[in-house]
Amino acid sequence: MERLDISLKNVNEVYDGPEGVLWELIMGEQIHVGGFKSSMMLAQNAGIQPGWRGLDLCSALGAGCRFLVKNFNVSMCGLDGTQTMHAKAQARAQEEGLADRIEFKLGDVTEIPWVDNTFDFVWGEDAWCYVNDKARLISEATRVLKPGGLLVFTDWIEGAAGLSDDEARRINSFMKFPYMENQKGYEKLFADNSLTLLESTDLTEEYAGYVDLYIKMLVDQLSYDALKIIGDNLELFQAMGGEMAFMGEKAHEGKMGRGRFICRK
Numbered sequence: 001m002e003r004l005d006i007s008l009k010n011v012n013e014v015y016d017g018p019e020g021v022l023w024e025l026i027m028g029e030q031i032h033v034g035g036f037k038s039s040m041m042l043a044q045n046a047g048i049q050p051g052w053r054g055l056d057l058c059s060a061l062g063a064g065c066r067f068l069v070k071n072f073n074v075s076m077c078g079l080d081g082t083q084t085m086h087a088k089a090q091a092r093a094q095e096e097g098l099a100d101r102i103e104f105k106l107g108d109v110t111e112i113p114w115v116d117n118t119f120d121f122v123w124g125e126d127a128w129c130y131v132n133d134k135a136r137l138i139s140e141a142t143r144v145l146k147p148g149g150l151l152v153f154t155d156w157i158e159g160a161a162g163l164s165d166d167e168a169r170r171i172n173s174f175m176k177f178p179y180m181e182n183q184k185g186y187e188k189l190f191a192d193n194s195l196t197l198l199e200s201t202d203l204t205e206e207y208a209g210y211v212d213l214y215i216k217m218l219v220d221q222l223s224y225d226a227l228k229i230i231g232d233n234l235e236l237f238q239a240m241g242g243e244m245a246f247m248g249e250k251a252h253e254g255k256m257g258r259g260r261f262i263c264r265k
């Protein structure tokens with residue numbers, strides 16, 4: 001698939017501006033498909049244990065770290081490349097009294113600033129689609145895992161039916177993704193890093209339903225709030241709705257979706 005010239009700078013522009021606030025309005029503080037239910041299933045499927053130390057890559061607002069600390073009694077580190085999200089993550093951990101159990105760093109997830117064999121698990125939720133060099137990301141995640149440690153994540157993926165170049169360009173341009181990996185592509189990256197695949201689940205059908213939900217929420221309930229966030233720009237609101245509807249259409253066609261992956265080092 002064609003890779004767009006989209007960098008961390010472009011992602012920073014999204015989350016420094018109104019779009020980041022809008023995504024939180026639509027998807028909640030976790031900013032990923034399925035919210036708490038999805039996070040719980042991911043953690044339970046992986047068998048996350050009390051006392052473990054984890055690293056959330058592309059940790060955004062830090063909700064994933066806080067979820068894991070509160071529900072699985074682990075300690076967490078979070079790494080994100082967006083200044084606004086990093087600052088908000090630190091503030092929210094402090095507000096919830098969890099700052100002593102979570103360490104956040106601002107940095108590049110393809111150059112992880114921790115030494116080898118540090119973490120019991122590396123975690124991610126619907127954010128690695130923003131990363132251009134996913135091969136380097138998986139390699140770095142593997143490096144910082146302890147022997148026997150787990151790589152545990154969900155991500156937006158190209159579906160089994162495949163996107164045309166024009167479809168992919170339209171979706172990735174709107175979402176500010178350089179590209180979306182597909183299920184087989186991720187499985188190859190795991191094999192390239194000698195990871196043992198424990199789970200690879202295509203969640204595309206479920207994902208399509210969530211896109212429908214987000215559109216319905218925007219149209220039926222959250223229009224005023226969304227318009228306020230984007231400066232009451234009705235033309236922009238309608239254009240964004242059109243792009244989301246296009247994504248929903250492609251999801252129902254099996255051309256884009258979501259995957260859940262668990263591997264052992």
